[in-house]
Amino acid sequence: MKELSLNILDIAKNSVKAGATCIEIFLIEEAGIRTLTIRDDGCGMSPEFLAHVTDPFTTTRTTRPVGMGLPLLKLAAEQAEGKLTITSQQGENHGTTVQATFRINHLDCVPVGDVAGTMVTLIQGSPDIDFEFLYRTEAGEKRLSTREMREVLGDVPLDTPEVLAWVSELLHEPFC
Amino acid sequence: MKTLAELQAIRDSMKDKVSLRNGTAGMRVVVGMATCGIAAGARPVLNAFVEEVNKQGLTEKATVTQTGCIGICQYEPVVEIFEAGKDKVTYVKMTAEKARRVVEEHIKGGKIVHEYTIGAAQN
Numbered sequence: 001m002k003e004l005s006l007n008i009l010d011i012a013k014n015s016v017k018a019g020a021t022c023i024e025i026f027l028i029e030e031a032g033i034r035t036l037t038i039r040d041d042g043c044g045m046s047p048e049f050l051a052h053v054t055d056p057f058t059t060t061r062t063t064r065p066v067g068m069g070l071p072l073l074k075l076a077a078e079q080a081e082g083k084l085t086i087t088s089q090q091g092e093n094h095g096t097t098v099q100a101t102f103r104i105n106h107l108d109c110v111p112v113g114d115v116a117g118t119m120v121t122l123i124q125g126s127p128d129i130d131f132e133f134l135y136r137t138e139a140g141e142k143r144l145s146t147r148e149m150r151e152v153l154g155d156v157p158l159d160t161p162e163v164l165a166w167v168s169e170l171l172h173e174p175f176c
Numbered sequence: 177m178k179t180l181a182e183l184q185a186i187r188d189s190m191k192d193k194v195s196l197r198n199g200t201a202g203m204r205v206v207v208g209m210a211t212c213g214i215a216a217g218a219r220p221v222l223n224a225f226v227e228e229v230n231k232q233g234l235t236e237k238a239t240v241t242q243t244g245c246i247g248i249c250q251y252e253p254v255v256e257i258f259e260a261g262k263d264k265v266t267y268v269k270m271t272a273e274k275a276r277r278v279v280e281e282h283i284k285g286g287k288i289v290h291e292y293t294i295g296a297a298q299n
Contacts, residue, residue: 001214001215006214006215006219009209009214009219010210010211010214010215013209013210013214013244017244067211068211068212068215069211072211072215114219117219117220117223118219120223120226121209121219121222121223121242124222124223124226124240124242125209125241125242148180149180149183152180152181152183152184152187153183153186153187154187156186156187156190160186160190161226161227161229161230161235162186162189162190163183163186164226165227166178166182166183166186169178170178173177173178176177
């Protein structure tokens with residue numbers, strides 16, 4: 001993956017597939033470390049599946065027995081002296097949290113890239129799921145809450161082209 | 177500075193249109209959006225289809241949706257176009273630019289862009 005925002009899109013798609021109703025995506029930069037957290041309330045994974053989930057030969061896809069999403073995020077983190085942590089629970093309080101850290105000034109730290117494009121794609125693909133997005137840096141923050149959007153929009157679907165354009169413009173604005 | 181108030185304006189302008197958007201489109205544009213597609217550049221392709229279909233006023237005619245791995249990862253980004261009564265058309269190795277041409281010629285004009293299809297890529 002050329003940009004971290006593409007990993008975010010890819011991993012959040014796992015949350016969609018796990019039946020999540022709300023997906024939180026936090027990108028926080030502090031003291032030279034970038035921490036990505038993707039937390040969902042999906043069905044969660046069994047301890048057995050979780051133990052092998054970063055193995056590329058573990059996947060839920062049915063077209064072939066290879067899944068590169070989490071291994072690629074793990075690689076991106078570790079090549080920038082960070083690490084990948086996954087916690088998951090089935091049954092009561094089900095859900096999964098994927099967290100990856102990166103040393104920002106590391107030569108091999110991938111750029112964040114087009115987070116606006118990623119959020120537009122996620123909302124377009126799953127207009128009925130709630131997304132809470134926060135990107136905080138030392139220069140300020142960008143925030144998007146589909147819950148707040150829905151309160152204003154009423155029954156207008158989130159994948160309405162004019163709404164997607166609004167999301168894109170909002171997230172292309174400078175940090176504030 | 178974008179504000180939530182602008183969403184209110186969108187809501188007001190949508191009042192009469194919303195009911196028309198529910199599954200009446202005859203054409204379905206499906207973009208593969210699994211790890212393979214994303215890594216190969218499917219995100220700008222998807223967003224180009226969404227923007228261009230809207231810009232050309234074709235939202236009643238075509239809906240743009242996402243799917244997982246189609247199974248031909250070496251040809252990603254892959255886009256399939258389904259239309260009732262016609263064979264599925266599979267476009268391969270797509271870019272945002274190619275997407276805009278497919279909207280113009282295939283979705284709007286009804287003419288398949290043969291040079292971007294999987295048939296052309298395999299010959």
